[in-house]
Amino acid sequence: MQKVCWPYFDPDFENLRERIYGPTCRVSIDNESMEDCTVIKVDSVNKQGLLLEMVQVLTDMNLSISKSYISSDGGWNMDVFHVKDEHGNKIRDQRVIDYIQQAIDTTRETLSSSSLSSPKAKAKVYTNSTLLSSDHYNEHTAIEMTGTDRPGLFSEISAALADLHCNIIKVHAWSHNTRLACVAYVSDQRTDTPIEDRSRLATIEDHLTMVLRAQPTTGSQRATPPNQQEVKASDLQGGEGTMTNVERRLHQLMLSVRDFDEPASESSSSPMMPMGLGPDRNGQNPRISIEEWNEKGYSAVNIKCKDRRRLMFDTVCTLTDMQYVIFHASACARAGYAYQEYFIRHIDGSALSTEGEKERVMKCLEAAIERRVCEGFRLELCANNRIGLLSDITRVLRENGLAVVRADVETQGEKAVNAFYLKDISGNEVDMEFVERIKREMGPIMLAVKDETRRQSSSEKPTMPFPSLGGFLKSRIERLSHNFVTIK
Template identity: 45%
Template structure:
């Protein structure tokens, strides 16, 4: 009997496994227990990766997890999270609370497929784009060169995220055809784009130093998790970050215990999404987190994880050393010591190329970037550093803001005052800003403050 003639029994898409049907995830949200936090409790049948999914939902909502108790024994999983919003207050927004309840609680497959997934880039459907993933050696002006290549090939960048760490770079960029607004289908055209991007990223180094992948985007990709995977695969994490002082490096200790777990203890400065970065790394390295205690009462955090490998084994000495390096890299990737610039204005083709070119021409290098499009508005966040290694000169930044618009380009986290700027550099800045403004004269310069 051939496969074409085989008649398979019909299964209703709402039918779930016995475990999910009779033991569905149960989510409770408490706002009255504590004065300073919202408590989210999740009870569920256990499976590999469920902790990462829960943490991912909470962090994508820009919620900070400052305390958590995680238990996973046998077939059961229980999490208790103490969370606050970006202002450090309890979560009271009803839409956010309902989203947490629906996302973490039980839903049928039909409900899952029809649910409106919360995206960091509102109004952007990733499945209607072509996505390019790049890794390679970092250098000043690289993002400007990459975006210039895409603009030259008629690509409109709608979203992008760029991370740099330890002189390496990883980026995920979503784009469409500027003429059709649709994903690019021509394989020959995509081949030319890939060839040029590889040439730009590798620079004067061996071609093996750079990697590029272009494909049709899917809804299932989580950009930040993908960036962790790209940098892990790039193996740039294998060397410790020598640019950091010893007191700034996380303290990571790994030891066994009498119950057959490997206990991973981490002490470091706390920051948003730190828990996600650590859990993401452990999960993608095939470690199962059986128990965890997270406590972040102030600027520092203490996190203890009791883990085994997915095959049930604990870590030997080589595996411990490797995991320490990987965890330190995951913690440091998002810790960018740069000046945060937030750009909000009407989007247009080539905007990213123009803005990053101005940065490059004025000695600024992009250490991290988050580029999104919301209702035809470009909402871009750049962490910039001085390409020479000196602190960013605020004279340059203020002159740029004056030319572009103070409400359009905002600065967060001002560094200390710097010496007077030489006249030659000021002249170069104004000439670069004039070229950017000239290219934007057809835009509606309505001021838009970034939330």
């Protein structure tokens, strides 16, 4: 019998029509290929900002990305993410898998239709120090602040909001390189509704701007640059919704006040030294380099730094907000370090052309990596919420020489969950054994404390800059917070 030979038929050919005409996004989640992680593959029509949105979906779910491969040439985007849950395991819950697929597909549709949809009407007033926005959907008013950081500034902001009869729903603040960025969501103290009165919004803005521009009595603090004091109209971009939306806005605010520039040379031992962190993070600076790939017209950005959660979101967010398009990328984490490589062009299609532009990109990426890293210790408190609670807590901390370098405060039902990253105002390390004694002295208040730095070696003499802090905190906080509850 004569042998019949058939021409080779590529099995992917039958999907070609679907690839060309739709659907424009396919998400597959694989739990079989890898032993220790879940593999998420996304094929879609490429859109500017899509990579950031996908990383944001994964970050919102508190998933860690251990490895990824990105390619988006030819108008088609193919991404692979190796992810683990917060406990370091595969994603087994089918509801979570279904949510990821739906969220990524929704993200793609949102980006595709964003140019056709009209933005929600909002009343906004912006200065480089303060921005206010009434948001009916979230039923609160958003206030954004940037300025030169100084010890006690976050406490002053909290007190000012309380004096202005604002109920704080949520607030997030970052401090880095002597700059502060803060996003607060508030409502009217009396009606618990968004603040819409234009004259009252102007009063809040003026009051907070005055707080931010106030200078310390000593001469060691830098004056606020004039360009941070201009008043102008502007739109709020991405400052609402999920935590990663808020964090993206914090990145943008920090970028706008140039926190990537090193602060002016000042004595590190000065008690008025702002509490932004120095460049040395546990002995390891980020290593960033940029090379030209002239054959394809790309600039290759290479990053090596200590691995941590949300790292890929921070770097992709920064490149996207600096108007660079990521065409190819790879990222992996091993032995506690992260290695990332991005092949980028400017949004106009050009590669990085000057040494000055390359230096700026490297400095901005370094700042993005460092903003979230906090030395010192993390203090968590949970209490029944009331007006002025945040102001009272931060005042006690300030009066005892502890500066807030980062804050995440949220209201969950009738309870307020407060997380503060604190450092000694003089720049010294706070001995964690001393902090544990504070916990024990607090008794029923129940604090959760986590050391964010290396413990001092046994050969080092522990520093105890505040020997009466425990008793003082106990007496002061118990007076104002008898309703504190245990953090679970």
